[in-house]
Amino acid sequence: MTMEATSSSKDPVTFPCPGCGGPMHFDSEAQAMKCQFCGREETIAASDEQAIEYDLELDEEADPKRTDWGIRQQAVKCQNCGGESLIPLLQTATLCAFCGSPKVLLQDDSADTIRPETMIPFQISKDEAVASFRAWKKKRWFVPNAFKKGQIDSSLAGIYIPYWTFDSDTYSHYSAERGDYHYRTETRTRTVNGKTETYTETVRYTVWRHVSGDYGRSFDDVLIPASGQYDGELLRKLGNFRLDKLTGYLPEYLSGFIAERYSVNRNEGWIRARGQMNDTLHHEIRREIGGDEIRGLSVGTKYFNRTYKHILLPIWNANYSYKNKPYRYMVNGQTGLVSGHVPRSAVKIALFTLCCIAVAVPVIWWILQNE
Template structure:
């Protein structure tokens, strides 16, 4: 499988042996020289990732947050897909890392909040390619030529921005709870022209009011701050182990691209709050119990709100199959693959026909068996 790494030359991290450029190597977790192959340890004594208090007002304090990425950066934006990223100032980008478009424009203006922490790449370029090959061979309903053939994909290492949010919640709730009860009733029916009585078990619901309080803490609710991927694709990729977060250092970005966040911190909090609210509703309904719940009302206070801005490693690839574009991503920490693949209309049709045949066969067997049963 042909690959285009779109790698950025290292800036400011010369090799201690020969002075050549170095880039971060996912296999050794160190800087590796492009010329002599010497490895350099990245000294990182930054401690645990920092949590920042989430302000109540608008984002007027972002100037107080660090925007120094450690190396001179320039913002670029793709004309085709609108993707925005940050690359070293000396780098000239000719192809978009997101969609493969050859037109990328240098942007002026703010660089954005620098992340406090990141997870460096654990999966190498070749490792990501191998993961995709194994993944596509296990897909259902894809053309055999695609499953077994080589795919000419442009594979790029990107640090995708995320927000994480923490909060302590205190909720008060009220609702009506329905509990099922059963009673035996006498009914009549007509069988072969004759009326007969029989007993049946009938269900009815007894309702009562309830109320209470529910406390719950949320830690590291992860919200993608990227605007280049649909939510489903990123959710499938999101099995990151945030316990491996380390303090940001620009050396980890050497050889990769860092995407600039397009979802603001306040919008990220709105999404996190919606997730928290959904979780609270589910858990409170479970707390209430009963067989049915109606008129549920929940009022929640969110206290001790904090956030982190971080970068997570992803290998991104775009490819064409029979003139149609597709995309896949590989989690740069765990190797999990998420993507879209071409489908075989013939395989899908044959599968549907096989399912219909099985249903018809089962139906015929049931009718045959039922017809042979004595009345």
């Protein structure tokens, strides 16, 4: 089914239940809409919308269809961390979904925000996300035992994080000097106990030669976070999303969750994607050149057939405190992988350091005695 989004001045219901009129939210376990009052479930008809790769050179953002989310939304901005999210119109936000701060302000409708055409709906429930975190923290090193075994109260928010994906064909011309190791035996002399003696030694030397060539490469779905609330390393640790499971966007999937408004625009996203492509090209061209050493590598690359998509990916974001210090963790809403920050035990770190020293000192002493 495709439910019609509605709202009234008294009730922030987005998708009313056909049975009791209560709010229906997307349920990750049932993969259907579920009434928060009577528990009635309604299936969601699969979207027939196909992923479209938009030409990076063109400005399709002017198309009003690309800003129609199918549900009236309002922007919320946190005065504490600066995070911007989208929530259903008339819904009141009391806490920031990113940092947990109560300093949030409602802004104007986000009519100019590009909506995604594809997304991955939540597959992991809130309870499953909490269980994943509990199992994850028990495996952390150098954390206090009380933290490992204790119950941690955290505020979880289901957030759809915006991403860009970029495709491009590339043509590169490169030049460099390739160095190959060769070996020869040389006769040398040395003085031992006042006597001169000769000995032979194998000596390595490098033969350099100029190389150049062409290299072609196509890139598909280079994934770039469009979020301004998380560093790339934290998101990277969540693991790779299975983009083959992308489905057409439907507003029903957002019911009960929050969609972050992208703060990394399309052009900034392309610059970051191009940097990743450049790194990959340099690595592969070095492997193509071969040799034992490479110096003076110069690569000139042309990018063409550049396209992009805007997608939403599911993440459970949690803020918690331990001994009055704030921490954060995230759970991949598709796979259940966890990434986050944990408190450290100074005692465990000190004991580990002392153990390393205790092992290293005898080894170093033995090496010195046997030189």
